Amino acid sequence: MITYVRYHDLVIDTMRLARQIPPDSAVIVGIPRSGMVPAAMLAAHLHLPLAEPVAFGLLGALLGGGHRDAQRLRPGPVVVVDDSCYMGRELRSAQGALVGIEREVITAVLYAHPDYENKPDMFVRSIPGPRFFEWNLFNHEVMTRSCLDFDGVLCVDPTMIESRDPAGYAQFIKTAEPLYVPRRCKVHRIVTHRRKKWHNNTAHWLKRHRVKCDRITMRRGSVEGNIEVDGTWKGRQYSADDAAELFVESDHRQAKRIYEVSGKPVICPTSGEVYQ
Numbered sequence: 001m002i003t004y005v006r007y008h009d010l011v012i013d014t015m016r017l018a019r020q021i022p023p024d025s026a027v028i029v030g031i032p033r034s035g036m037v038p039a040a041m042l043a044a045h046l047h048l049p050l051a052e053p054v055a056f057g058l059l060g061a062l063l064g065g066g067h068r069d070a071q072r073l074r075p076g077p078v079v080v081v082d083d084s085c086y087m088g089r090e091l092r093s094a095q096g097a098l099v100g101i102e103r104e105v106i107t108a109v110l111y112a113h114p115d116y117e118n119k120p121d122m123f124v125r126s127i128p129g130p131r132f133f134e135w136n137l138f139n140h141e142v143m144t145r146s147c148l149d150f151d152g153v154l155c156v157d158p159t160m161i162e163s164r165d166p167a168g169y170a171q172f173i174k175t176a177e178p179l180y181v182p183r184r185c186k187v188h189r190i191v192t193h194r195r196k197k198w199h200n201n202t203a204h205w206l207k208r209h210r211v212k213c214d215r216i217t218m219r220r221g222s223v224e225g226n227i228e229v230d231g232t233w234k235g236r237q238y239s240a241d242d243a244a245e246l247f248v249e250s251d252h253r254q255a256k257r258i259y260e261v262s263g264k265p266v267i268c269p270t271s272g273e274v275y276q
Contacts, residue, residue, distance in 0.1 A: 014110065022079075029080045235259070
């Protein structure tokens with residue numbers, strides 16, 4: 001079963017983790033990149049200095065907190081924070097960078113894998129795989145096996161006025177603000193109810209925002225805006241694509257319908273729901 005975690009969940013779970021941090025802790029050390037998000041929140045919430053493992057271990061340097069270096073820190077343990085751990089490579093690497101600082105090192109994550117033998121000292125939730133986070137889904141290698149909706153996923157949705165006005169919609173397609181932009185991996189396929197006449201404009205937008213995909217599937221004809229029709233059509237495209245293992249759809253009603261038609265998992269980042 002797929003688990004999807006949103007930024008909203010991260011904030012709540014970081015505050016839960018804050019209650020576990022020892023009150024005599026001296027500094028929060030965040031593991032770049034995604035670990036720095038909860039680490040910065042914890043440091044601000046607990047009024048503690050913030051550091052990065054290598055710089056702190058080698059140089060005693062701090063990213064913030066009012067101290068020029070680690071020598072001026074109050075006594076107490078160093079808390080190493082990451083968003084999650086699976087095999088624990090990043091935690092072990094961070095601990096290695098802190099060898100010799102002569103302080104207790106405590107490891108803390110928001111999400112731990114239940115099969116990880118050497119769990120961190122503290123964590124908030126145990127989540128088995130597969131699991132995806134809002135902050136890394138679109139740069140995860142699963143994108144190479146995924147179908148993506150366009151409006152509402154890659155870019156913001158058009159307004160009602162833009163949707164109903166051909167000139168306004170043409171302008172929207174050219175200038176739409178990006179939302180979730182995959183850059184690490186090439187997307188397997190984009191499946192959108194945009195009509196094929198907008199293909200060139202859509203391709204130009206993707207190129208401008210450095211989004212690569214193997215295939216763009218667009219609607220033929222003029223039927224648009226019907227949840228049942230659009231969801232069914234997308235579901236059939238997804239079902240017939242043996243290489244596609246995941247669909248990301250912005251509208252929760254369409255997402256449900258896509259799952260019903262295809263029988264394959266669908267993530268709706270707007271609602272945080274996974275249909276599976």
